[in-house]
Amino acid sequence: MLRINFWSGLAVVAFSVTLLIWIIPTFGGGGFSFGLPPQLIATIGAWIMLLSSGCLVILSSVSLVRSKEPLLSGVNFSEIWHQVWPFLYVLLFIILAIYLPLTWIAPLLIGGLLFILGEQRWHIYLICTLTPTAGLYILTVYLMRIGVV
């Protein structure tokens, strides 16, 4: 946990510094105001992030030194891959959804994941892919008929 605190705190420090010196001054907006400039609240938020994560980094690094734990442990690529692939999988279908309607790609999205997770029964594929897809299709048609979509 100490190592997680240290590295996650460091990432938050880096992000909040980026917010304070680049993102908020450049994209935070400007203009005349009475008492509360447009960037003020965001700047306060970023300072809270910086101070809290800064304290977290200092305290966890002191604890790491005292407990003589190393700053880095061996990287387990298999573990990282197991956590990353679902994101890539969903991102792939989001990219596909730019070009194709979701009702077309839904069976592939659900069926593909069922396959990866080891499902072998064909009727489960049928139920799990067709029911939600049909539901979305009916809802979309209904919303189109009442003029919402």
Add this chain to the structure above:
Amino acid sequence: MPEFSVFYSAFATALSWESITVILGGVLLGYIVGVIPGLNRAVAIAIAIPLTFYMSPYAAISFLIGLSKGTAAGSAVSAILLNTPGESSSAATCLDGYPMARDGRPRTALKIGLLASVIGDLLATLLLIAVAIPFASVALKFGPYELAAILIFALVFIAGMAGGSFLKGMAAGGLGIVLGTVGMDPETGAMRLTFGYMELMEGVPILPLVIGTLALSEMFVQLDEYRRNKGQSAINLTDNQNDDLKWSEFKTTLPTIFKGTAIGAFVGALPGLGPSVGSFMSYGAAKRSAKNPDTFGKGDPRGIAASESADNAVIPASYIPLFGLGIPGSVSAALLVGAFMIHGITVGPLMLREQPEMLFSLFSGMIVASLLMLAIGWYGLRIFAKITNIPSHMVIPIVIFLCLAGIQVQGYGTFGLLVVFGFSILGFFLKKFDYSFVTFLVAFIVTPMLELNLRQSIILSGSDVAILLDRPIAAFFVVLTVILLVRFAWTGIQQRKKSLPNAD
């Protein structure tokens, strides 16, 4: 105080067929979600919000409240039959529920859990109605100074009490504040942190944010956990004649249920603590006060009663700060604020003045939801026991699909899908690295309100801090916030010292 006709009309609305159907749907869906391990209340509400888009505001909020209550009661089923709580708040129920089910009394355990849930929920709902209205009447007299001070106090309180590290809670809150300012500045009209995207003009859209950070990220976490825990099987309900709840046995659990309800209501009314704290506190209190504490953990019905009554009492009680002050004290309350916003309603004390009928209809609907929860749980016991066997590898792909479909149906398009994806990464890291999610979400939701009140305070006072001397309530909360900050920091340092093995 509203007239009697408002109360009458509110109850008539809540007891109409349309209302009962919507609440029934919400409680039923909530029950099913609660029963399935891996799906939790936040995921269910996040996914259900798009479904409520085309409902009337009352129907939408009643549906979501019914859903929220249903998940709390349903989570006991998987805790008892599978030893895996549907919600983390039902973890204490596993301690006695699962041993009791393993000893051949699953039906009795489920019925004790259900009755404790319903009593806890109903009593806490009545408490909410009794407390929120006077609370809101007082809050209506508050000006911008008081509201700004209370909001800052609430954020610090939630960061400290939401579990985990206070520093991480504050960092998450800071990020919520930054994201809460995105969009057009109401005073200058300047675009803030929109990066040229017109879609961000009105702020970060709440629906993609909650679906991404709560639902989609949770599915990624579940996928990781599925790899580690495959192949659990639930205890089945049998037709064993000896396995049924008798009045004499239930009577022994009643004092525990009332005590659990009181603890749950107290914990729920404090922002940030959540139902897990309530259920474990109640379980601990029941065990300590028992004459034979050794039976706890071995299938004692009082253990189930203590945990479930407190767990369910937390939900209505957590709406006290929401309806009384407009401050969401839990993730589900924060999600409700989002649903209110989508339907153009500002939740908080102003509802008492501007929409009293709506407020009382919701309260009446909550009582109806409690009673429906009893009926659904009692008669659906066998079906829900079967649902426990649905493996998570079938649920996860469908929920991922529902996350994306919910965004598309709302017309957010590709931008919305990418926002959902971005927030799912953020949510994943918040969960993995134990940064307080509730602080992040509450900070994001209350920031526009905080900014408005802060701006009014600065303009009215001419930036003179001495104005606080004339506003004792605001000054009190400012002082309390400073004391809390010092207290949380001190506690954090003490805990850190204790956790170090080599520390002197």
